[in-house]
Amino acid sequence: MEQTYVLENLKSFKVRDIFDCGQCFRWDEGEDGSYTGIFGNNVLNVKQEPNKITISGICDGDIKEVCNKYFDLDRDYEKIKEKLSQVDDYLKESIKYGEGIRILNQDLWEMIISFIVSANNNIPRIKGIINRMSQKYGNKIEFHGKDYFTFPTIEALSTASVEDLRALGLGFRDKYIYETTKKIKNGDINLEHMKHENDTKQMRNELLTLSGVGPKVADCILLFSTLKRFDVFPIDVWVRRVMNDLYIHNSEESKVNKKEIEKLAREKYGDLEGIAQQYLFYWKRENN
DNA sequence: GCGCAGGGGGTCG
DNA sequence: CGACCCCCTGCG
Numbered sequence: 001m002e003q004t005y006v007l008e009n010l011k012s013f014k015v016r017d018i019f020d021c022g023q024c025f026r027w028d029e030g031e032d033g034s035y036t037g038i039f040g041n042n043v044l045n046v047k048q049e050p051n052k053i054t055i056s057g058i059c060d061g062d063i064k065e066v067c068n069k070y071f072d073l074d075r076d077y078e079k080i081k082e083k084l085s086q087v088d089d090y091l092k093e094s095i096k097y098g099e100g101i102r103i104l105n106q107d108l109w110e111m112i113i114s115f116i117v118s119a120n121n122n123i124p125r126i127k128g129i130i131n132r133m134s135q136k137y138g139n140k141i142e143f144h145g146k147d148y149f150t151f152p153t154i155e156a157l158s159t160a161s162v163e164d165l166r167a168l169g170l171g172f173r174d175k176y177i178y179e180t181t182k183k184i185k186n187g188d189i190n191l192e193h194m195k196h197e198n199d200t201k202q203m204r205n206e207l208l209t210l211s212g213v214g215p216k217v218a219d220c221i222l223l224f225s226t227l228k229r230f231d232v233f234p235i236d237v238w239v240r241r242v243m244n245d246l247y248i249h250n251s252e253e254s255k256v257n258k259k260e261i262e263k264l265a266r267e268k269y270g271d272l273e274g275i276a277q278q279y280l281f282y283w284k285r286e287n288n
Numbered sequence: 289g290c291g292c293a294g295g296g297g298g299t300c301g
Numbered sequence: 302c303g304a305c306c307c308c309c310t311g312c313g
Binding site for chain 1: 307
Binding site: 022115116118119120121122123125126172173176211212213214215216217220234236237238239281285 | 295296297298299300
């Protein structure tokens, strides 16, 4: 049973910015410029026209409730952008470029696995791996004549051997996924408990005990999952580059100290550093 | 067109 | 600090 949700005159919402800024891997652009994606047991199409956004598709629950949560619609991004724009003209320009960004509320388990897959990898391949994992261990949902596959549950993925994972093209990440899945299934790390934790640092330290999760991956999980921490600053090659170009001016980019970047980000962007990171990352990657 | 080298959302030992 | 799976891309 399909549902539809129409949003009119919604600010800070551009499909391209939201789906291409690097936070998600399961949304694809169609011929008409709309995006179709899968999260949870929902397969939705998001079509944007001037002053009107139409979300429609198969929804597990009330589409309005599901989308308000997933697209973070209860947060005032106008206010956030206004505040961050005052930091300096660099950030202001990056915000102007990515003005339609919203940080999605994505499933914690899915984010853990997806960002482990992302390490030393490129986006087309990351998407391919996640699709193959879902095809093999997820459930099929048909939508407009096409098959979509839900992200595997913890239980489903824990039936995969290291060899099974390797066959999906995971490469050296096979054992990371295997170990991490086992650890979560055994309850060594309790995701439900983690969702109720308050202290970002403590959450981060817990995530860092997972195989394949280092500082960058941990920060991405904290920022893009339902944990929704904005007081983190994931540092990858693009962020290192943009921070060096803007503020540090080290002739050898690779030698820029991570601690220096972290300190700078905290000083300048405060407890909104995570969102600032997204604007800067997206701006630099698209305009390098 | 096709083959081949280069490199990629970092992490681990 | 170097190795790491694989495949995606770009160039010859």
